[in-house]
Amino acid sequence: MKNSYTEENYLKAIYKLQELQASEVSTNDISKEMNTKAASVTDMLKRLSEKELINYQKYQGVSLTDSGTKVAVNIIRKHRLWETFLVNKLKFKWDEVHDIAEQMEHVESDELIEKLNDYLGAPQYDPxxxxxxxxxxxxxxxxxxxxxxxxxxxxxxxxxxxxxxxxFLKHLEKIGVGLGVLVTVEDKNEYDNSFWIRIEKNEPLFISKEVAKNLLVFNK
Ligand SMILES: [Zn+2]
Known part of the structure; x- marks a missing residue:
């Protein structure tokens, strides 16, 4: 049973919302995430429910079924493999690849995706x-x-x-913060919760609270 691009994007959005919140996902959350009217969301939810990809009852929360989860995770896999390919092999910048990967994630051929995965050396993380x-x-x-x-x-x-x-990604590039670089927390400013960090052995760098909240790190 083939799913349309829109259906796949809904499943991906519901998956993302489920990850973010402990409670059930509401029609309202989905309509915000998908940037569409609640009425069109309801129509789509009925369709996905008929295909047994989601559990949905009117006025109640939405959740993915096992097969819905499978579809969503597979799209995420394709998206992230394509992003890796675009950055590592085609030398796109990391802020340029998301929109392209949004198109490529809908490619159907499993054989292509498995060959892509092998070609990239079965990466565990995207760019x-x-x-x-x-x-x-x-x-x-x-x-x-x-x-x-x-x-x-x-x-x-x-x-x-x-x-x-x-x-955000362009801003990071401008201030010299990239994936994999070594970061040291030099100081925190109590007044506005901004940070002084050091990237590799460079001069200390001032970053706002916003930036610090959106950067993820691996603890050594
Ligand atoms: Zn992306």
Missing amino acids: HGDPIPSKKGVFTNKKMEVLYDMPIGFVGNISGVSEHSAT
Whole structure:
């Protein structure tokens, strides 16, 4: 049974919302995430429910069924493998690849995706530091933490970002913060919760609370 691009995008959105919140996902949450009217969301939810991809009852929360989860995780796998390919092999910048991967994630051929995975050396993380699920849908569980929560004196590596907007990624590039670089927390400013960090052995760098909250690190 083939799913349309829109259906796949809904499943992906519901998956993302389920990850973010402990409670059940509401029609309202989905309509915000998908940027569409609640009425069109309801229509789509009925369709997905008929295909047994989601559990949905009117006026109640929405959750993915096992087969819905499988579809969503597979799209995420394809998305993240394509992003890795675009950055590592085609030399796109990490802020340029998301929109392209949004198109490529809908490719149907499993054979292509498995060959892509082998070609890339079965990577565990995409260029934003997000884990790439295996073919069986298993995510690696090395835990990332938020830079903002780290104490003064912390030393680790930038492992990802929790905001994927191009403006944020361009900003990081401008201030010289990239994936994998060594970061030290030099000082925190109590007044506005901004940070002084050091990237590799460079001069100390001032970053706002916002930036610190959107940077993920691996604890050494
Ligand atoms: Zn992306």
